[in-house]
Amino acid sequence: MSFFDKIKAGLKKTKESTAANINAVFATFRTVDEDLLSDLEDALILADIGAYVAADAIEELRKQSKLQNLQTKEAVIDCLAKILAEKMAPNNGLQLNTKPSVILMVGVNGVGKTTSIGKIGAKLTAQGKKVLFAAADTFRAAAADQLTIWAQRAGADIVRHAEGADPSAVIFDAITAAKARGCDVVICDTAGRLHNKQNLMNELEKMRRVINRELPEASVETLLVLDATTGQNAISQAEGFNSVTGLTGLVITKLDGTAKGGIAIHVSSSMQVPVKFIGVGEQVDDLLEFDALDFTRGVL
Ligand SMILES: Nc1nc2c(ncn2[C@@H]2O[C@H](COP(=O)(O)OP(=O)(O)OP(=O)(O)O)[C@@H](O)[C@H]2O)c(=O)[nH]1
Ligand SMILES: [Mg+2]
Incomplete structure (x- = not known):
């Protein structure tokens, strides 16, 4: 199995559940409005992302969707993925610089x-x-x-x-x-x-x-x-x-x-x-x- 297949397989359950919630949110998608943002926030909280982190991320998405004029479901989800990734502490890998x-x-x-x-x-x-x-x-x-x-x-x-x-x-x-x-x-x-x-x-x-x-x-x-x-x-x-x-x-x-x-x-x-x-x-x-x-x- 390739690296990406492994991530995908490993996250299968999370993805299935969160994606189902997110697909439901976008079922009637026309534009990024307050209803959509609020439903997305709920979907994030259901995935255990935490209420504060979800609220911050959605606030940022509200800004970015105006700045970047996000029009499609894919663009909104990709923007949200980037926002969430940036909120995490960056992975600097194992720091093992001495012997031992x-x-x-x-x-x-x-x-x-x-x-x-x-x-x-x-x-x-x-x-x-x-x-x-x-x-x-x-x-x-x-x-x-x-x-x-x-x-x-x-x-x-x-x-x-x-x-x-x-x-x-x-x-x-x-x-x-x-x-x-x-x-x-x-x-x-x-x-x-x-x-x-x-x-x-x-x-x-x-x-x-x-x-x-x-x-x-x-x-x-x-x-x-x-x-x-x-x-x-x-x-x-x-x-x-x-x-x-x-x-x-x-x-x-x-x-x-x-x-x-x-x-x-x-x-x-x-x-x-x-x-x-x-x-x-x-x-x-x-x-x-x-x-x-x-x-x-x-x-x-
Ligand atoms: N499915 C799955 N099982 C895992 C994973 N990591 C560990 N396990 C299983 O979890 C069980 C507990 O793992 P251990 O490594 O013994 O956990 P531990 O923290 O050392 O446990 P203690 O020393 O008793 O505190 C084992 O059956 C592992 O095979 C994982 O990423 N996925
Ligand atoms: Mg142990």
């Missing part, structure tokens, strides 16, 4: 952290990078086993400790090993945690401190993994994790399983954190580098 660099994956339980690490690791090793996984989800033994399988699949090394070990100690050892072995990137898996559980968030802060202490000059990407099927709760997850670890990017997973893909637009534009990847399936190559305009066109 670090990627810290965080998020609530079951969102796809470990799977996304496997997929990102495979992308990096395919680029010729030496990658090491740190199994800092020590909460359950199966977590490190799962990451070990992904390490084999991705051609990455792994550092793991026994179940129940201090996750910060795993990260410390992984960084030490990465320095000794000349690795390019350390990717740290962490246990799923709720953003409002203070003790677990403190543990995460400690991991972040160890990285800063051991690699003060290093590029560090802190990526929040969000499950697209969870809807509006993604916003409070993003705010909670951002206040503790400072997010540099988002990975939106399970887009293949939801009609609410607009949540990616909502979180990225309201928090001004870029979406770096989207997950559209369970296989190793089901992770796509994010392109805002392809995405908003796919949604609409």
